[in-house]
Amino acid sequence: AQSVTQPDIHITVSEGASLELRCNYSYGATPYLFWYVQSPGQGLQLLLKYFSGDTLVQGIKGFEAEFKRSQSSFNLRKPSVHWSDAAEYFCAVAGSYIPTFGRGTSLIVHP
């Protein structure tokens, strides 16, 4: 069975600081991996995806993520956080045609 772990429930950063959100997955083969963002009162929006190829993927809003097979990780990064990035972030894996989501990480941005 596939699973996703987001070890950080909350992350607090200052505006302009760098960000890394952690995601670890469990799946027997090469998975399809996703990061989604949920702003307050809205549905989830896709930030980026990894299917194959280059392990560093670029997404929208200046986000990127790196797939590391040896660590079963797909961490999300942004070099400089903006106040508008405050939201809930979900990592997801889809290795068996049915996606599984992590429990989410809430990002708090201090001015």
Add this chain to the structure above:
Amino acid sequence: EAQVTQNPRYLITVTGKKLTVTCSQNMNHEYMSWYRQDPGLGLRQIYYSMNVEVTDKGDVPEGYKVSRKEKRNFPLILESPSPNQTSLYFCASSLSGDQPQHFGDGTRLSIL
């Protein structure tokens, strides 16, 4: 505009009164699913459908029903709602289950 539309957005009702949350997508997607979101538990899948007339249980199907008579619609039915079904519900669609999903804006249900 590509979108997934859920209705209603908000609903307060009482225990035992049947309700239906509608979901419609205009992207001709094969795969549709329902999730509930609860604090600290993330998104949990209730039911999914890989195509018309094909539905299957997700992780938390108890107390819910779905149907997929047309490709674009995937209603969620609560035959006898109970307070533990108070939650935020999302409908999503995609080309297939392993592709990026498009989410609706959510339906907040309160069962008193």
